[in-house]
Amino acid sequence: MAEVTKEKAAKPQKMADAITASIDPATQEMIARAQKLGVETVFDRAVTMKPCNIGMQGTCCKNCAMGPCRLPLPKAGIEGEDTRKGLCGATANTIAARNFARMVAAGASAHSDHGRSVAEVFLSVARKETEDYKIKDPGKLIAMAPHLGVATTIEKDGEVLDRDLDEIALEVAEKALAEWGKSEGELVYAKRAPQPLYERWKKLGVVPRNIDREIVEIMHRTHMGVDQDYKNLVKQCTRAALADGWGGSMLATDLQDVMFGAPTPLQSEANLGVLKQDHVNIIIHGHEPILSEMIVAAAQSKEMIEYANSKGAKGIQLGGICCTGNEILQRHGVPPAGTFLQQELAIITGACDAMVVDVQCIFQNLANVAKCFHTKLITTHPIARMEQENVLHIEFDEHHAMEDAKRIVKMAIDNFENRGAEVMIPKYKAVQIAGFGVESIEYHLGGTFRGSYYTLNDNIINGRIRGVAGVVGCNNARTKHNEAHIAIVKELIKNDVLVLTTGCNGIACAMEGLLTPETAQVFCGPGLAEVCETVGIPPVLHLGSCVDNSRILLAATEVVKAGGLGNDIQDLPAAGSAPEWMSEKAISIGHYFVTSGVYTVFGYHMPLDGAPVLKDYLYEELEKVYGGMWDCEPDPIKHAHKMIAHIDKKRKALGIDKARERVLMDMADRREMEAK
């Protein structure tokens, strides 16, 4: 026996196979290097640790101390009555719905708390309490103000005059911040949705009351012994998710644009190859641009560049990871160094002099990896600290933002000389065109004078573009890194579906070179290629970070408004996808897309298999309620074709499934036209 034990102990630890772990050569190189250096990464842990089977099914309840109660579905399924129940009698549907709801709550709270931070900074800007942040895009402020019920003009002696910008800003800040906790009324941005959609929500009673309340109510309802009707739970998920998409996230996007500028198309690069051997490399990772905007400003300051030079570096190279990366990409062209799953690898290059993080999607293992290199890992947010001793905490405060940012950049520069000999930066990087927003897309569809989503609609109606897909979301170490992202996007564009991307899907597409206009001629169907050629756009448009999924909602609304494709989001030939999701935020996003009328397909798996009735409700019944529904399909090609089938269904309903005939008009036809 002793020998056997010894043999077991001697068995080498299982490690990831670099080639099967990712489709990205830079990632493959870095996994191999990590393994050579004996640094463990998420890829290795994914091999050694299996996911919990009952958790996978969504039917483990640990909401009270009588549990955890585990209700797995037998492999053969259940014939006849489903008698599974927890100690309190909770059914599989109740348990899975509660778990689902708590994911929505967590996701919505992550986005919305991010939004709140932005709104608080904006309030201090409006009150002129900070020097470091300013209103960079007054046009956007004036555009968003009316949606919050803030007047942008005043009447004086019968004359309509422009209202003072400071006054508008202050009222916008106050009104915006009130959205989180006002005691009565409803989420004001809900009315930005197409009218039939808003009215449906109203009729169903799901218009959020305020952002925080809907999340709190989920926590209450999912407490032991409260809401035990899965349909009622899903209804509350809708309120909280809508409060995220049309509330916290949308306000975050709007106010970020006001303070930091609405994005316009720009050129940049992506992947670990953006790091530079002879530069001070600072990785900014996390989600809120409040911090990263200041780091960018500090790193571009003459003072810091000269300081870097004095320390022997040729300059300062910033690189983003996750949505912070997308925020500084879309506004400053700072290249993302990688997706979620590449965060450890950025340090493993040995060239990362500092990694600055704020909130969300940050591996605690970064601290362990950083320990093996010279990299300074700096946490900055009071709500996101790490227990490991090598992690520095420099709390970032908007009133001393620039000061804090410079301190961080200086720390990175000082650390440049501590680099070890074994720097290895993968050569892989790709060019990308990013920075698309609702406003800039409109401009590029016709210029200053004719800019209109109608140009897009017209090409959807004439069939050059089959439909539009939003493909978004995370990476997941349980699936091959970026494989599903890229396969799905390529399959969609091959079938003439224009893709809007955000989050880590955006970075993945950039790394693969899909965000260049030249891509269109290589990967797209002929119709989409022709439109891309005409407008000069990539077939995949990068709309920003995960709170910027609100941009997709508003773009869809603009498409509806431009006419010709029905009068509601659910009428559009469109579908959503999160191929490699892992975060609870993805569930909140998915649910606000579904309840806004979008068919949304997730990859990997959904924790619903243990509760087939709930699953059917989400995958099928919801379409009758909201026009959109959930689905899950791990196979990327099938996944894409489910979306395409839905798009075709909508095209048929709109009567645009056949080739459009050329209509020649005479005077009588012109008289028939509506006055526009």
Added chain:
Amino acid sequence: MSKLVAFAAIQGGYNVVSEVEGLLRNALATYNADTKVEFPNTGYYLPVIYSLLGHKVETLEDLQKPMKFARGLLPPHIKRVNHLPYLGPLLDAGMAAILAYEIREGIRSVTDPDFYFPQEDPDIEAGKIWLGPADDVILRKRGVEFVDGTAPGFAAIVGACPTPEIAKMIVEDYQLKNLYIFCASGHNGTSVIDQLMEAGVQIGWSTRIVPFGPDISSAVFALGFANRAAMAFGGVQPGDYKKILLYNKNRIFAFVNAFGEIGTRWACAAAGCVNWGFPTLADTDVPEILPTGICTYEHVVPNVPHDEICQRSVEVRGLKVHVTEIDIPLSFGPAFEGERVRGKDLYSQCGGGKTQCTELVKMADMKAIDDGKVDIIGPDITDLKEGETFPLGIYIQVAGREMQEDFEPILERQIHHLVNYIQGIMHIGQRDISWIRVSKAAMEKGFSLRHIGVVLHAKFHQDFENILDKVQVTLYTKKADVDKLTERARAEYKHRDERVENMTDEAEEIYYSCTLCQSFAPNHVCTVSPERTGLCGAYNWMDCKASFEINPTGPNQPIEKGECLDPKLGQWKGVNDFVSKASRGNITHYNFYSLVHDPMTTCGCCECIAAMLPACNGVMTVGRDYMGETPCGMKFTTLAGVMGGGQSSPGFVGHSKFNITQRKFIVGDGGLLRVVWMPKVLKEEIKERLMKRGEELGVPDLYDKIADETVGTTEEEILPFLEKVGHPALSMEPLIG
């Protein structure tokens, strides 16, 4: 590759803007900043700048603002690889060039004021070929043709064809399709206009072939014309650029044909035109832009063979044209209506004081006539020698189940333009004072008088198919027959005139709506009664009635006038209900006989506008062909701008010239006796009827009591005159009570 187009257009935008900036700097260095900049006789300033930016350019200094705006529109250049999106930038660069081109033409009005010959037709002998921007009189006159569909659109042609023959073939094809042809710029030292002159084609507004100017910058006049149409007829407000451009996309069916290599200067102009929804078709190998959206269909179509370009152009623009195919050896269409037959071109003529020429349409019994029969009683023109004259009687008999005697004069009135539509034949006058001139060119092509019959038969059937089944034409060319016909015709005319004269609003229960111009003025609804003809002068009650018979779902619908709500001002419940519905609730009611109280709505097509002159206790009216100042303080074109576009504007009303002498003319405000001023040219035009009506009203010298511009153009100037002659208005009850 759209990218190449973007690259060229943006490059062109920079070149053009920089060049015009230089010209403006020079002009400002040479002339005072307050030197007047203007296009002739227009209320729309530099029309593209005014319509899109709402900016009124009146002096050189005023050009600085749009110049700066154009500079600001210029986007970054396009990179070769990994470029940023370029459709928006490309369109902006095009717009910058268009604005710069208009500024350039504005500067030209200062530096070279006689460069253009601002008339309807060029004076080729004097070398005055280029007409420059159309003034507002031409705009309104020609604009009505765009409104009623006589001209469904225009082809803007730049460059030169490989040969004059090709130029002629293409332009004549557009003429046959009833389009206007706006020409600018040349290529390789010649231009389409030069080529047409060489090929002997008559150019000018009269034949719809408009020589705007020799430079690409003069192409901007076509866009200025289109935008003025949007403001004048569509009621779109200056500065509302989105609406102006969408109006053009949806309602002005224009396109560009580029003949010759497209350099950057043309490319940016073509890109500019895409903002209007006007596509470009070229005979050269330029990159194509096929996807749709900004234009209705394709944006740029290259390599179009010359013999296909006309058909392709109208298809790409999405335009349906109705071409009349008539079996005669000559071309036929409205574009030839304005063509003249000058002395040196004349082969033979009839009427015009030399001989008698008479026209008569009569209803006949179905069995008594043969459809399509054309008889010539006497010698044909082919039997005459060059320079000889002949008498002519055109007698048309028509039959049909829906035919009514009342439609005879309507059909007869068609003879003038239908005969004129024949290429090489000129028709003047009507009834017993007609005059027909036949050119040598027409004779060479094999013209016979028979062809007049063929045309009338074919067109009557085509245009009046619902009321006619048979048309028989007899052409008399022997003096005795013509005199006999003339005598009979005169009795008919008298009978008809009396019938129309005696029709009253009270006696008819049915009025007619007219929404003909809703293709351009989408909110406007005219109502036509026997004593209030349409304000465009083109449609009287009988015309509307016939039009409804011909096309029961067309723009003229019967309205049961219903209960009379106000006999003095002329308001009926049935009319109000109809108008309210047809104007989509914008107009709930109006009066037929008043300009003071809720007058009828007015569109941009009106022939005249009447306005209150409170100090004179009277009313003035001005016709659209009078360009001068008026006592109400506004020129016609300003007035039309203020109150056109389907509004009811108390104090003003649009009306036809004929309406002035109709019994119900502003009778609610005191009638014709209220009229204290009208321009001399209008007074002369309606003199006979005006005098007659004055007599009826007991003021036989009313004609002399109405002031005109020779008396004055302000109320202060004309009031002493009115007092001196004792104008009846002065003793009437106050106009505003």
